[in-house]
Amino acid sequence: MSTKIHAATEALGLPIRLIGSPGQRSDIAFAHDLVDGFEAKATLADKGYDADHLCDRIIEAGAQLIIPPKRNRKVQRSYDTELYKERNRIERFFNKLKQFRRVATRYDKLLSNFMGFVKLAAIAIWLK
Numbered sequence: 001m002s003t004k005i006h007a008a009t010e011a012l013g014l015p016i017r018l019i020g021s022p023g024q025r026s027d028i029a030f031a032h033d034l035v036d037g038f039e040a041k042a043t044l045a046d047k048g049y050d051a052d053h054l055c056d057r058i059i060e061a062g063a064q065l066i067i068p069p070k071r072n073r074k075v076q077r078s079y080d081t082e083l084y085k086e087r088n089r090i091e092r093f094f095n096k097l098k099q100f101r102r103v104a105t106r107y108d109k110l111l112s113n114f115m116g117f118v119k120l121a122a123i124a125i126w127l128k
Helices: 025-035 053-058 081-097 101-105 111-127
Strands: 003-009 015-022 042-044 064-066
Touching: 003 025, 003 111, 015 025, 015 081, 015 111, 025 053, 042 081, 053 064, 064 081, 081 111, 101 111
Parallel strands: 042 064
Antiparallel strands: 003 015
């Protein structure tokens, strides 16, 4: 049994939206749920989120697209490599989240219970 946590954070790396899913689902399956409703100047994501439908939605929302293209793309689009370095803040958030033992070891069997504790941990991260 595995679980994937999808997260959207603000510029400082504090969580804004958290979604849990089964571990075998791809990242792009929940991408629209993560980005809908946000007004952002830029959207940073890794290659797992490189899909035309998501890129179009981000550009329509008026945000700068900072997603490196996959190697198998026929037309490689450019992106701001310096701004992409700021994506490490989401990685730092996940490292902080893993400091909470109940989240790191996934004691809970039900996804709803597990995500409840993930959200409690996220609140604790906000309060620090």
